[in-house]
Amino acid sequence: xxxxxxxxxxxxxxxxxxxxxxxxxxxxxxxxxxxxxxxxxxxxxxxxxxxxxxxxxxxxxxxxxxxxxxxxxxxxxxxxxxxxxxxxxxxxxxxxxxxxxxxxxxxxxxxxxxxxxxxxxxxxxxxxxxxxxxxxxxxxxxxxxxxxxxxxxxxxxxxxxxxxxxxxxxxxxxxxxxxxxxxxxxxxxxxxxxxxxxxxxxxxxxxxxxxxxxxxxxxxxxxxxxxxxxxxxxxxxxxxxxxxxxxxxxxxxxxxxxxxxxxxxxxxxxxxxxxxxxxxxxxxxxxxxxxxxxxxxxxxxxxxxxxxxxxxxxxxxxxxxxxxxxxxxxxxxxxxxxxxxxxxxxxxxxxxxxxxxxxxxxxxxxxxxxxxxxxxxxxxxxxxxxxxxxxxxxxxxxxxxxxxxxxxxxxxxxxx
Amino acid sequence: xxxxxxxxxxxxxxxxxxxxxxxxxxxxxxxxxxxxxxxxxxxxxxxxxxxxxxxxxxxxxxxxxxxxxxxxxxxxxxxxxxxxxxxxxxxxxxxxxxxxxxxxxxxxxxxxxxxxxxxxxxxxxxxxxxxxxxxxxxxxxxxxxxxxxxxxxxxxxx
Numbered sequence: 001x002x003x004x005x006x007x008x009x010x011x012x013x014x015x016x017x018x019x020x021x022x023x024x025x026x027x028x029x030x031x032x033x034x035x036x037x038x039x040x041x042x043x044x045x046x047x048x049x050x051x052x053x054x055x056x057x058x059x060x061x062x063x064x065x066x067x068x069x070x071x072x073x074x075x076x077x078x079x080x081x082x083x084x085x086x087x088x089x090x091x092x093x094x095x096x097x098x099x100x101x102x103x104x105x106x107x108x109x110x111x112x113x114x115x116x117x118x119x120x121x122x123x124x125x126x127x128x129x130x131x132x133x134x135x136x137x138x139x140x141x142x143x144x145x146x147x148x149x150x151x152x153x154x155x156x157x158x159x160x161x162x163x164x165x166x167x168x169x170x171x172x173x174x175x176x177x178x179x180x181x182x183x184x185x186x187x188x189x190x191x192x193x194x195x196x197x198x199x200x201x202x203x204x205x206x207x208x209x210x211x212x213x214x215x216x217x218x219x220x221x222x223x224x225x226x227x228x229x230x231x232x233x234x235x236x237x238x239x240x241x242x243x244x245x246x247x248x249x250x251x252x253x254x255x256x257x258x259x260x261x262x263x264x265x266x267x268x269x270x271x272x273x274x275x276x277x278x279x280x281x282x283x284x285x286x287x288x289x290x291x292x293x294x295x296x297x298x299x300x301x302x303x304x305x306x307x308x309x310x311x312x313x314x315x316x317x318x319x320x321x322x323x324x325x326x327x328x329x330x331x332x333x334x335x336x337x338x339x340x341x342x343x344x345x346x347x348x349x350x351x352x353x354x355x356x357x358x359x360x361x362x363x364x365x366x367x368x369x370x371x372x373x374x375x376x377x378x379x380x381x382x383x384x385x386x387x388x389x390x391x392x393x394x395x396x397x398x399x400x401x402x403x404x405x406x407x408x409x410x411x412x413x414x415x416x
Numbered sequence: 417x418x419x420x421x422x423x424x425x426x427x428x429x430x431x432x433x434x435x436x437x438x439x440x441x442x443x444x445x446x447x448x449x450x451x452x453x454x455x456x457x458x459x460x461x462x463x464x465x466x467x468x469x470x471x472x473x474x475x476x477x478x479x480x481x482x483x484x485x486x487x488x489x490x491x492x493x494x495x496x497x498x499x500x501x502x503x504x505x506x507x508x509x510x511x512x513x514x515x516x517x518x519x520x521x522x523x524x525x526x527x528x529x530x531x532x533x534x535x536x537x538x539x540x541x542x543x544x545x546x547x548x549x550x551x552x553x554x555x556x557x558x559x560x561x562x563x564x565x566x567x568x569x570x571x572x573x574x
Binding site for chain 1: 434437438439440441442444445466475476479480481482483497498499500502503504536537538539540541542543544545549552553554
């Protein structure tokens with residue numbers, strides 16, 4: 001096992017890591033000083049060359065997204081997605097609570113690159129400590145001249161405001177987040193137009209995840225060449241993997257993209273409890289297809305997980321050992337998505353409820369073989385047929401579990 | 417056939433100020449702090465201050481699970497029912513434990529008005545499961561003993 005020095009999580013374990021003094025003592029805001037001497041175009045091309053892809057789930061190339069923003073638009077916005085809600089994911093909360101300045105430095109550089117003078121932090125309502133840490137970090141940054149008018153004498157102005165969400169998973173989807181920032185029900189908008197064309201108040205808006213933004217200062221400081229030297233061909237840089245479930249040492253592990261799943265589970269997360277075998281793994285958060293233990297050698301990168309029929313998602317690995325009842329797992333993930341469905345699209349709103357009814361019947365030993373077929377029929381009917389990715393995220397775990405662990409479902413019938 | 421124009425901005429209808437509307441969630445949080453839930457009066461106050469109809473304020477508030485339309489106890493316990501909490505012997509096990517201790521089911525409030533028990537979706541504490549929140553404080557790596565301690569602490573507060 002190669003011992004990798006953390007980049008994104010280098011500060012989080014220091015005492016008082018959330019304070020601006022600690023951040024400055026360890027080279028904080030040096031990258032911003034460097035960035036403000038570069039032109040916005042130079043920064044965008046550096047980020048493009050780094051190969052950085054969004055860490056919020058979709059994996060879209062960050063520099064490419066930035067280049068969609070029209071230079072001529074007079075008003076542009078940056079929205080910071082701190083709405084971490086994908087079950088299994090707990091990395092953004094760690095960075096916000098323990099190292100908010102590393103994100104804020106990324107926010108300022110990104111805003112400068114796209115020409116936004118206003119940034120909005122959207123944070124989950126449940127993250128009360130995170131809200132406090134964000135507000136404190138922003139006010140300290142103003143005091144030090146990193147925010148406000150004429151930042152460090154560069155002529156660039158930026159104001160940042162914190163908005164609290166109020167308990168709606170779907171607001172992590174960028175257009176739903178924009179609706180919520182506008183003070184409305186967080187219901188996804190039609191795309192196109194994409195937020196980079198027409199976002200918040202119809203103005204070009206870049207929405208970035210917290211982990212993505214915390215990569216930016218390192219890319220600017222150390223260069224795209226350094227960054228693109230880490231990872232695989234199509235997945236560059238370090239990634240925070242959140243490991244939970246039946247492992248001995250759950251937690252956040254920052255490793256290069258492409259690190260094999262086996263190494264993450266057995267070497268970093270301490271292996272499986274009581275020496276059990278693995279039954280199933282959710283590799284990228286609850287909305288990504290489940291894989292079986294046979295896939296354990298897969299490198300954790302965008303392209304390799306796609307080839308394995310699943311997705312990197314948020315990099316949230318949930319490990320389930322041989323004792324796990326997959327019907328209960330699927331009932332639980334389905335219940336989550338049904339609860340979080342905004343109700344806009346019929347397949348998600350009603351199909352989800354029907355799937356949950358069937359799963360609850362099966363779980364209680366009251367199901368039939370036909371229920372299993374109906375479940376599959378419904379999941380196929382929801383998959384890819386909804387306005388936003390929530391419906392597909394609801395169907396993926398069901399379909400993959402029926403493909404890999406149909407026995408578990410059938411056992412529920414034959415044993416009763 | 418229908419003339420869609422007749423459905424756009426009826427004459428005399430106030431146009432919402434986008435800057436004011438964007439304060440909706442913050443305003444609802446402030447309003448909720450008064451009584452622990454959104455009273456009818458609170459909804460109409462928010463509507464009046466922001467220049468938005470009461471119906472729209474209610475519609476927005478009801479969309480978000482952290483806004484409550486019914487009274488709650490002095491302390492609100494939210495137990496995570498997510499997958500990782502379940503895999504770590506939490507979720508329903510924690511709900512059952514708290515339920516038995518306080519004599520209330522999820523959605524109910526103790527007769528002394530001290531605690532309300534709720535269940536919630538993932539709290540982003542999967543690496544430190546099982547987890548729950550009491551008011552704005554997150555508690556992780558829960559055990560029966562630590563739950564006892566936590567509840568005692570809140571009982572002691574007046």
